[in-house]
Amino acid sequence: MRAVQKLEALGPNLGYPHSSSLKEHGDLRxxxxxxxxxxxxxxxxxxxxAFVVAAVGPAAEHDKRGFDRAARRARTRLDEIAED
Incomplete structure (x- = not known):
């Protein structure tokens, strides 16, 4: 929960290690x-x-397949939201 509060407080200035871009998944973070x-x-x-959280998944180091699945799901959801 504090991670979301940090994102609210710092916005795009929230850097690594608290936030990072996903090179394999476009503009997803x-x-x-x-x-x-x-x-x-x-x-x-x-x-x-707004910063929109679209999915929660495991860390890539813990479960790479689950991480990629959650990232794809988030991208799909966020693309649908952006279209509206």
């Missing part, structure tokens, strides 16, 4: 709770003035 020490990631993108 991962929120890395506990400075990356958590086994979970929240996948988000900025749409307008």
């Amino acid at each position: 991962e929120l890395r709770p506990r400075g990356g020490r958590s086994l979970w990631r929240a996948f988000y993108r900025r749409i307008g003035d």
Whole structure:
């Protein structure tokens, strides 16, 4: 929960290790709770003035297939939102 609060407070200035871009998934970013020490990631993108979290999945180091699946799901959801 604090990771989301940091994102709200710092916005695009929230840097690594708390947030990082996903090169394989376009403009999608991962929120890395506990400075990356958590086994979970929240996948988000900025749409307008809002940061929209679209999926939560495992850290890539823990479960690469689950990470990629969650990232694809987030991208699909965010693309649908951006179209509206």
